Amino acid sequence: MTEADSTPKDDRVAEPVRGPLIERIIEASAKNKFLVFIFTIFAVAGGIYGLIHTPLDAIPDLSDVQVIVYTDWEGRSPDLIEDQITYPISTVFIAAPKVKFVRGESMFGKSFVYVIFQDGTDIYWARSRVIEYLNSVRGSLPEGVNPVIGPDATGVGWVFEYALVDDTGKHDLAELRSIQDWNLRYALASVKGVSEVAPVGGFVKQYQVDLDPNALVAYHIPLSDVVSAIKMSNADVGGRIFEVATTEYFIRGRGYIKKIEDIENIVLKVENGTPVYLKNIATVHLGGDIRRGVAELDGQGETVGGIVVMRYGENALRVIDGIKKKIEEIKSSLPDGVRIVPTYDRSDLIKRAIATLREKLIEESIVVALVCIVFLWHIRSSLVAIVTLPIAIILSFIPMWWMNLTSNIMSLGGIAIAIGAMI
Structure with a gap:
């Protein structure tokens, strides 16, 4: 047995050293072009879906x-x-x-x-x-x-504001406030994405009772009895039913206050068979609630308006469009001479901001494409980088939609800055 024969033979074949992860991804992509193409199509479709459903706003919500x-x-x-x-x-x-x-x-x-x-x-x-x-x-x-x-x-949910203007001068501030509180507020609150419609300005109409102190003393009626009587008189009372000739009749006491006379005729007490009414000791009239502020429109005097607040996480542009459509629907139901004047509309700022950034994105993409062509001096090689730019921009909307982020000045500005970094 020779020395050469006694040496053990190593039949193992040396494996090639695998490169970094990025190189392996490139190699796998080059070998599976069809799968990469299919994956890119699905990714772009997801990006387009995210682009469509990502909320639009002018400013980010950092509250x-x-x-x-x-x-x-x-x-x-x-x-x-x-x-x-x-x-x-x-x-x-x-x-x-x-x-x-x-x-x-x-x-x-x-x-x-x-x-x-x-x-x-x-x-x-x-x-x-x-x-x-x-x-x-x-x-x-x-x-x-x-x-x-x-x-x-949130703190940035204030997206739309309007004022009620009476060109005829036939409606006072209390009447305009009633239109706002009982018509416009509920109509606009039904718009999808609206959280609240806050009224501003005008007078909140109320029944006011001005008591005569001397009459209270003369009739020996304490103030607490007056307050209690007014509260108890403004109610409906339910009863039972009774049947007459196979017909059921409902028994109830109807006591809700509908006019000034109903308040004046409230009985406070009975003396020797004679009732003492509220009108015997007080004067009842319509008036406005105490105000701690006013709303004014362009220096033309006081007005009544409303502030529309958007619900958390909603698309500001879509909500404002819904508000405008609803306003067009309810214009015909307003009294003659009363019109709705928008005083704050964020949609204009949103559209101008998005249009400006869209224009800058297109300009920057063109400049980057020209730089790639000039420095590479090869059309096919340049197309690889040029085609990647719009795809990468579209794909960026997938995480934005997934994380419920808005498309605003800061997020789109970051995408514009990242175009140069991608190359």
């Missing part, structure tokens, strides 16, 4: 996930509001899950509590937690106080 708790307690001072309402409500939310911090604000007759949640928290999950914790604190609040949560909107 916190916030839920507002509003409480109204008429006639109370700010310090009493703070002690009896704001403090109890604020403290109960401190232990709520995912709450970042809580802010409270007390003013005359009103309380606002702002519950700020951690970034990424679902807004409707946050609202349900607020309602849950709010129910636990209602028992410790003063009687008759009912806190409510604000609309499901």
Whole structure:
């Protein structure tokens, strides 16, 4: 046995050293051109779907996930509001899950509590937690106080504003406010994506009772009895049914107040068989509620208007288009001489911003394509980079749609900047 024969033979074949991941991807793509082409078609289709369904807005929504708790307690001072309402409500939310911090604000007759949640928290999950914790604190609040949560909107949800203009001068501010509160508000609130229609300006019409102190003393009627009698008189009372000749009749007492005379004829007490009516001790008339601000249009005087607030996560441009269509539908139902004048419309800013960025994207793509052709000096090689640009731009809308981001100045501007980096 020779020395050469005694040496063991190694039959293993040396495997080629595999390159970096990017090289392997390029190699696999070159070997599977048809699959890459099919995958690109599906990816572009997904990008087009994302482009169509990505919400459009002029500015990005960088506001916190916030839920507002509003409480109204008429006639109370700010310090009493703070002690009896704001403090109890604020403290109960401190232990709520995912709450970042809580802010409270007390003013005359009103309380606002702002519950700020951690970034990424679902807004409707946050609202349900607020309602849950709010129910636990209602028992410790003063009687008759009912806190409510604000609309499901953000700080940039103010997308449209309008004013009511009366060219004939036949309608006063109270009548215009009634048109806004009972017609326009409900019509615009039915538009998809609208969270709230907040009225501004004018007078809120109400029945006002001016008591005569001397008459109260003369009839020995305390003020609390007057308030109680008015509240109890504005109600319908249900009864039972009775049958007459196989026909059922419903028995009920109809007591809802419909006119001034109904209030004047409220019975406060009976003395020696003679009723004492409210009109014997007071004067009843229509008037406007106390105002703490006014709305004015272009220096022409006071007016009545509304602010349309968009729901969280909606497409601002689509919501505004729906509002405009609804306004066109309800124009015919307005009184003669009353018209709706838009005073703020974000759609114009959105369209101008998108058009400007679209123009710049096209210009930048053309410049980058020319640079590729000049430096490579080979049409087929340049086409690889030139065709990649629009595909990459379209694909960028897939994660934007998936993450519920809006197409705005900042996001589209980032895409424009990234065109040069891709080459």
